[in-house]
Each structure stands twice: as structure tokens, then as C-alpha cells.
Amino acid sequence: MFIYVELHNDRFPALGGGQNAKDERMKFAMDIWTSPQIYYGLKNVSDYDNNRLYTFANMANGKTLRFACGYKSCANNIHISCIYNLMGGYPHSVLYEIGKMCTKNKDCTTYEGSTCDQTSRLCVFKGTPPQPGGGPNTKCPNNKGMGDPARKAILDAHNKRSGNILNQPIYETGDICSGCTAACKESDGLCNLG
Numbered sequence: 544m545f546i547y548v549e550l551h552n553d554r555f556p557a558l559g560g561g562q563n564a565k566d567e568r569m570k571f572a573m574d575i576w577t578s579p580q581i582y583y584g585l586k587n588v589s590d591y592d593n594n595r596l597y598t599f600a601n602m603a604n605g606k607t608l609r610f611a612c613g614y615k616s617c618a619n620n621i622h623i624s625c626i627y628n629l630m631g632g633y634p635h636s637v638l639y640e641i642g643k644m645c646t647k648n649k650d651c652t653t654y655e656g657s658t659c660d661q662t663s664r665l666c667v668f669k670g671t672p673p674q675p676g677g678g679p680n681t682k683c684p685n686n687k688g689m690g691d692p693a694r695k696a697i698l699d700a701h702n703k704r705s706g707n708i709l710n711q712p713i714y715e716t717g718d719i720c721s722g723c724t725a726a727c728k729e730s731d732g733l734c735n736l737g
Contacts, residue, residue: 600632605639
């Protein structure tokens with residue numbers, strides 16, 4: 544999953560030169576990405592249901608193992624982006640588990656083989672990260688990049704925004720591949736309407 548912000552120096556002069564300009568701009572971007580959670584609030588981390596919080600959900604996803612951020616200054620614009628190995632939140636997913644910090648390896652249950660770092664009391668995973676995609680992939684197993692829950696969330700979001708052109712949904716929201724009125728394109732799990 545990917546999040547992005549573009550800052551224009553003429554609109555944000557306080558983020559101009561300065562000794563730590565890059566650090567200030569990165570912090571500002573992080574504040575932009577987390578501010579929806581502060582404004583709207585997060586009701587339930589065990590049942591994520593507010594797409595207005597997607598930038599925060601990417602950052603707070605407890606199963607994310609890898610992420611990277613990039614920073615580029617071009618003329619009068621600053622481009623900052625971060626990419627995560629997992630989608631942070633799709634409807635009715637668990638963002639993170641609420642609990643106590645670990646004290647022993649047995650406390651680390653999210654990823655098998657994780658150990659408890661005694662200094663930070665956080666679980667550490669050193670193995671190969673699982674394939675991205677957000678859950679099991681039974682509907683379209685040839686597409687390794689997306690699991691069923693993420694695929695359904697994307698289809699539901701698409702249907703909500705564009706499904707009423709003919710006053711009826713374009714896709715069935717239940718069984719993604721077999722519920723289509725048209726042929727299913729097995730490569731991506733979407734109905735082939737063309």
C-alpha cells in the first residue's frame with residue numbers, strides 16, 4: 544500500500560529552508576497522514592470501518608513488516624511517499640491487537656518464529672515476510688498480489704462509487720468470481736464486462 548503527499552513551498556513557507564527542513568517536512572507529512580485519526584477518531588481497532596482513516600491505517604497496521612519512505616525536492620515542490628508491504632485497512636479488518644508489551648517469546652503470536660526484544664519489549668520477526676495481499680486467496684489463486692478480503696473491499700468501494708449508473712450494481716458483492724453476470728477474468732478476480 545502506498546501513501547503520498549506533495550507540499551508546495553509557496554503554500555507552506557514555514558516549511559522552507561531551515562537547518563532541519565527535511566526532518567520538518569517529513570514530520571509534517573506524517574502529521575497529515577495521522578490527522579484523520581485525530582479528527583474523526585478510531586472507534587474499534589478490531590473492526591476497521593472508516594475509509595477516511597486509510598493513511599493512518601497504513602501506518603498503524605500491526606502486521607506490516609516492511610516499509611520505506613522517499614523524499615524528493617523538485618523546484619518549488621516537495622514529494623514525500625511511503626510504501627508498505629501490506630494494505631493497512633480494509634473494511635472489517637483488524638488494524639492491530641490491543642495488549643501488553645511482550646516479556647517473553649511466547650507472547651509474540653502474530654508471526655510464527657517472532658521473538659521478544661527485551662529492551663523495547665516489542666516482538667521482532669526476522670524471517671521472510673508473507674506474500675502481500677491481505678489474507679487468503681481462494682477466489683483467484685493465479686493472482687498472488689491480492690487476497691480475497693482486499694479484493695472484496697476494492698470491489699465494494701468501486702461498486703459504491705460507480706455501480707449505480709444503470710440503477711443496479713455492476714458486480715455482485717458476494718462471491719467475487721462466480722457471482723458475476725458476465726465472465727470472470729481469473730487473472731484479477733474482476734468481472735469482464737467487455
